[in-house]
Amino acid sequence: MPYKKLEEYNMQVTDDVKDRYKHIIEDLGEDTQREGLLKTPERAAKAMQFLTQGYDQDPVEILKGAMFKESYNEMVIVKDIELYSLCEHHILPFFGKAHIAYIPNGHIVGLSKLPRIVDVFARRLQVQERLTKQILDCINDTLNPQGVAVVIEASHMCMMMRGVQKQNSVTTTSGFRGQFEKSETRNEFLKLIGK
Template identity: 90%
Template structure:
């Protein structure tokens, strides 16, 4: 039996976005009937649905699904979480790594849920500054820890492929709540993630 990948997409949205992509490709001067482009509008429509699936996911539910009572009250860090998002200004990708820490306050969360939160907020049209704050606030408001820290380092294709065309620039954003607003705790976190 041949390999078959199964993906589910909203048919109405796929059809609508496919037609829009077909018209955009035509307006740019390409032949949408040429062999290599015949299925491109549909593939692009499905790709955009995949890349923006975070709008249909609830990050609070994800965190609450794996919260456990625990007396541990030292720093928990998950670092080097890959992230891929779309810049809302040009619809071009930005990608990099997120580093998250929290200090529990009676509850811990399943470690895989922190990368899931990054994915949910990344899979929306974004700016890196808002993405950092959304991850930070979601963890802080849901888990209610003693403190939360988030650092994101990313490369933006809108700066690399167009505009200033700077290939090696990295944008770093950070946010701190609670105990991480204290310089000693913040410095410990930054040292542990190697920054």
């Protein structure tokens, strides 16, 4: 499921979250009756359901849906996959790029499925480290490749708009399994993604 269509929003959840947003907006000192804000609690409720839709999706099913028997034994890299997630500490966005590589072990996977599972895990309340590990483990356990590597580079709005207010800091996290635990293979991957 690529994105949540309007009719797929759970109306009960939308109503509950909408009521809470109305109170939050009032507590923050705004007037929920002014024209521009009348529909805001409902819009925000739907936006948050969209941004957390990963809880309802099954990444293993997504990968298994496009696994093909193939005797290709070289590294497959999909780099510069844009990602948008929410930091679980402040519920503010963090965003950047994921780079994924794997070395097949009898099966390849449909290329689009790698960005899809990035979205499944990103569209939750997250920390960057866990996001990285969940993507890594999911590919490793489902595809059982000879090796898998995940690098994520992200900027955190909680460090930009507030808090330490550092506009240019980028956080890099990575994880390596199998063949990528060998420095030679890992270095080849890092070179190919320009690191």
